[in-house]
Every structure is written in C-alpha cells, then in structure tokens.
Amino acid sequence: MAIFNTIINxxxxxxxxxxxxxxGIIFRVKPGKAFKAGMTVGIGFTGINMVxxxxxxSLGPATQDMVERFGLNLTVIDAGWATGSAIGWASPLIPFIVVGAIALNIILLAxxxxxxxxxDIFNYWLISLVGTLVYHVTGSIPLGVAGALLLYLIAFIIGDLTAKPIQEMYKIKGVAFVHATCGVYVPLGIAVDWVIGHIPGLKKIDMNPEKITKTLGIFGEPVTLATILGVGLGLLAGWPLDEVLPLAVNVAAVMILLPKMVDVTVEGVMVIRDAAEEYMKKLFPNREFYFGMDTALLIGEPCIIATSLLLIPASLILAMILPGNKMLPFTDLASIVFLISMVAPFCKRNMFRIFVTGLLIITIQLYAGTSLAPNFTAAAEEANVEVNSEGDQEIGSLVxxxxxxxxxxxxxxxxxxGGK
Structure with missing residues (x-):
C-alpha cells in the first residue's frame, strides 16, 4: 500500500x-511510439485539469457569494468531493478494496x-467511500469491502451497457466508464427522456446545441451561451461589472478549451487502444475490449457544460424549497458537470431533458446527503480529515x-x- 499510495499521490x-x-509495451507497440502516446495522454490530462x-x-467565489446572498442557513455543509476522496483513501479497508477491485475486473474478463x-484507478475512492460508510455502521471490514465491491460490480454492468451509446455520441472508440456516481444515473436519464418524449408540448422542446446555434445564430454559439451564463452567475452572486466580465470570459474559455484538451487526451488513448484491439483480436477473435477511463473525458461536451452552469443556481433554489433538506450545496456546485456527464447520450443531447434529469439528480443527492450526513461526518472524524464545520453543523458531499x-x-x- 505504501507503493500504491506513492503512485496515487x-x-x-x-x-x-x-x-x-x-x-502499449504489453500490446507490442514500439517503445518510442508508446512513450509518445503515454505522454500525449498525460499532457491531455494536464490540460483538462488546468481547465x-x-x-x-472561477465559480467557487461566485457560488460562495450566491449562497450568502440567498441567505441559506442549512446544517449540513457540502464539504466537497475532495473530502470524500480523502476519507476513501484513508480508510483501513483500502488495501482489501484495491486488491478486490482488481481481482473482480480480472474475474469478469476471464x-x-x-x-x-x-x-481508472484514481476513482477507486468512490467505491472505497461507500465501503467505509458501511464499515462505519457495521464495524465489519468484510461487510465494508463487500459493499464497495457490490457498487463496483454495478458500475461495471452500467459501464458495459452504456459504452456504445457514449462512444457514438462523444466519438471516442474503445472506451467505457466504470463510474460509481455518474453511471448510476443513466437509468434516470433514460426514464426522463422517455417520459418527456410522451408529453405533448414538452416533447417538441429541442435544445440540442446545434439546433440552438442554427436558430439563434451567433447568440446560440457555445462561446456566446457560456458568456451569457457566466454573466448571469456573476449577477446572481451580486458582483460588480469588473468582476462579472472576467468570470464570463473564464467560463467561455472553459467551453472552448476543455473539448480541445479532451481531443489531445483521446489522441494518445487511441494509439494504445488501436494496438490493444489488434493484439487482443488475435488472441480472442470474437471479443471486444474497452479501456475504463475517467469521466473527465466527457465533460467537454457543450450541452454538458452549459446545462451544468444552469444547474448551479437551480441547486441552490432546490436546497431552499425542498422540505426536509438540510444540505447546503457549496463546494461541489461547480462539479455538477460530472453528475450529468453520462446521461447526455440517453437524453439525445437535449439540454432541456438533461436539465430536468439534473434537477432530479440534485434532489436525490440532497436528500441522501441529508440522511447520511451523521455517518459521513463521523467517518471524516475517524479518518482525521480536517473539515470546516461549527457547532451542530455536519458535512457531506453533493456529488x-x-x-x-x-x-x-x-x-x-x-x-x-449492523443494527444502527
């Protein structure tokens, strides 16, 4: 685990x-070509992280000011996914979960x-966090590991079922996404698309980015939409013009730069993927293989970025009006983009349907976060993860x-x- 932690860090x-x-070397790619492909992937991920x-x-200060301006006073503070990641990686279960996850993948392939x-070993924290909460409420390491691996198995099933539609929409061959958060909401996206598709009037609403651009011209271009949304978020935060405009430019920059960084990453992935496909077809002529990747490859799609920006103020409104909700969306508001990343192909890239799905996702996340806040807070304390909470406040993570x-x-x- 010391070696593994060094790698992860x-x-x-x-x-x-x-x-x-x-x-690449395993699949008989020449060392020079494999090195270039690997570095291209690394450069792409560097660019994605920067953007x-x-x-x-950019959005962090704006969302903070929005929260203060709305006057929200809820007792469960959204401490962000980084806190959840820290809890997951600090868990005493992590050696068993890592070995179990790798073994499960090998068995499923076999x-x-x-x-x-x-x-995508970096997102092992997703299943580890759930396993850690199970361990917290049961006191049983085997049950905690079982809970983590059960979630991992479900993520694999969804990853296989969604691979083709996602590959076709995003035009990325040979990849899939075993993501324990994003993947779970694909059935909800399918259900929302079906329901709206059978409601007169609503079914005619088509907010596909290309159609918006065709209808509105320059005002429908992704860069214009991003600029308008950035201005809107700045105004909702109560910022003056000299702060609103830089925010708008930054949001527009993300809309343009993120897809380009994804393209760089995919360029490197495809070199190794094509070599792997050729090699594996010789060994298994009737089988197809995908690389499991991080959903960061998906968030550069304009319909995803634009919809996630609309969901930021909508999430704050939901937090205010949902009866029984105690969670205050905060740190993870800008990360909502990941929650809706896998539903877009199943909503036909229609931003209206993605937005409705997003509202339901946020509603579920808020209520579940409220329900499990005591367990998440206790798990953070046991893992010695520093959190900023006061008095009776508890913590959670929106995404x-x-x-x-x-x-x-x-x-x-x-x-x-566990009887708790």
Missing part, C-alpha cells in the same frame, strides 16, 4: 503516461462478463457516490445489518 498526469506506456481548475476557481479493462440511490441503499442495508 503523483496524480493522474504522471501515472496515466506510465500506465499507457506499460500497456477544470479554472472553472472551479468469464467474459465484461469488455472493460478498467485503468459523492454514497448519495446516489445505489450507494445510499448499500449504506442503509449496512445499517440494518
């Missing part, structure tokens, strides 16, 4: 080139129940996997078994 921008270089950080750093070779229906159900089942 280097971050995706270092370890992904190493992983892709090794995978995402630009978004987070019995031909998955096409995915998941190399964490324990707030999804599946994650919540696993933890609640642990409560029943």
């Amino acid at each position: 280097m971050g995706s921008t270092v370890i992904m080139p190493i992983i892709f270089f090794i995978v 995402v950080n630009l978004l987070l750093n 019995i031909n129940k998955t096409k995915i070779i998941n190399i 964490a996997p324990y707030n999804t229906p599946v994650g919540w159900a696993i933890v609640e089942l642990g409560k029943i078994i």
Whole structure:
C-alpha cells in the first residue's frame, strides 16, 4: 500500500503516461511510439485539469457569494468531493478494496462478463467511500469491502451497457466508464427522456446545441451561451461589472478549451487502444475490449457544460424549497458537470431533458446527503480529515457516490445489518 499510495499521490498526469506506456509495451507497440502516446495522454490530462481548475476557481467565489446572498442557513455543509476522496483513501479497508477491485475486473474478463479493462484507478475512492460508510455502521471490514465491491460490480454492468451509446455520441472508440456516481444515473436519464418524449408540448422542446446555434445564430454559439451564463452567475452572486466580465470570459474559455484538451487526451488513448484491439483480436477473435477511463473525458461536451452552469443556481433554489433538506450545496456546485456527464447520450443531447434529469439528480443527492450526513461526518472524524464545520453543523458531499440511490441503499442495508 505504501507503493500504491506513492503512485496515487503523483496524480493522474504522471501515472496515466506510465500506465499507457506499460500497456502499449504489453500490446507490442514500439517503445518510442508508446512513450509518445503515454505522454500525449498525460499532457491531455494536464490540460483538462488546468481547465477544470479554472472553472472551479472561477465559480467557487461566485457560488460562495450566491449562497450568502440567498441567505441559506442549512446544517449540513457540502464539504466537497475532495473530502470524500480523502476519507476513501484513508480508510483501513483500502488495501482489501484495491486488491478486490482488481481481482473482480480480472474475474469478469476471464468469464467474459465484461469488455472493460478498467485503468481508472484514481476513482477507486468512490467505491472505497461507500465501503467505509458501511464499515462505519457495521464495524465489519468484510461487510465494508463487500459493499464497495457490490457498487463496483454495478458500475461495471452500467459501464458495459452504456459504452456504445457514449462512444457514438462523444466519438471516442474503445472506451467505457466504470463510474460509481455518474453511471448510476443513466437509468434516470433514460426514464426522463422517455417520459418527456410522451408529453405533448414538452416533447417538441429541442435544445440540442446545434439546433440552438442554427436558430439563434451567433447568440446560440457555445462561446456566446457560456458568456451569457457566466454573466448571469456573476449577477446572481451580486458582483460588480469588473468582476462579472472576467468570470464570463473564464467560463467561455472553459467551453472552448476543455473539448480541445479532451481531443489531445483521446489522441494518445487511441494509439494504445488501436494496438490493444489488434493484439487482443488475435488472441480472442470474437471479443471486444474497452479501456475504463475517467469521466473527465466527457465533460467537454457543450450541452454538458452549459446545462451544468444552469444547474448551479437551480441547486441552490432546490436546497431552499425542498422540505426536509438540510444540505447546503457549496463546494461541489461547480462539479455538477460530472453528475450529468453520462446521461447526455440517453437524453439525445437535449439540454432541456438533461436539465430536468439534473434537477432530479440534485434532489436525490440532497436528500441522501441529508440522511447520511451523521455517518459521513463521523467517518471524516475517524479518518482525521480536517473539515470546516461549527457547532451542530455536519458535512457531506453533493456529488459523492454514497448519495446516489445505489450507494445510499448499500449504506442503509449496512445499517440494518449492523443494527444502527
């Protein structure tokens, strides 16, 4: 685990080139070509991280001022996904979960129940966090590990089922997404799309980015939409013009730069992916294989970025009006973009349908976050994760996997078994 933690601490921008270089060598890519492909992936992820950080750093102060301006006073503070990640990686279960997750992937491949070779090891914290909460409520390491691996198995099933539609929409061959948070909401996106598609009037609303551009001209261009949304968020925060305009430019920059950084990453991935496909077809002529990747590759889609910006103020309004909700959306507001990243193909890239799905997702996350706040707070204290809370305040994470229906159900089942 000391070796593994050292690798993880280097971050995706270092370890992904190493992983892709090794995978390239395994699949008979020439060392020079494998090195270039691996470095291209690393450079792409560096660019993605830089652009995402630009978004987070720009929207963070705006969302903070929005929260203060709305006068929200809720007792469960959204401490952000980074807090959840710290809890997950600090868990005493992590050695068993890492070994179990790798073993589960190998077994599923061996019995031909998955096409995915998941190399997204950085998101093991998603399943580890849920397993840690199960461990917290049961006191049982085996039950905690079982809860984590059950969530991982469900994520694999969804990853396999969604791979083709996502590949077709995003035009990325040979990849899939074993994501314990985003993937769980794909069935909800499918349901929303079906329901709206059968409601007169609503079914005619088509907010596809290309159609918006065609209808509105320059005002429908992604850069214009992003600028308008940035101005709107700045005004909602109560900022003066000299702060609103830089925010608008930064949001527009994200809209333009993020897809380009994703393209750089995909360029490197495709070199190794194509070599892997050729090699594996010789060994298994009737099978197809995908690389499991981080959903950061998906958030550059204009319909995802624009919809996530609309969901920021909408999430604050939901937090105010939902009866029984105690969670205050805060740190993770800018990360909502990840929650809706896998539903877009199943909502036909229609931003109206994605937005409605997003509202339901946020509603679920708020209620589940309120329900499990005591357990999340206690788990943070046990893991010695520093949190900023005062008095009777508890903490949570708006985009964490324990707030999804599946994650919540696993933890609640642990409560029943553990008698808590």
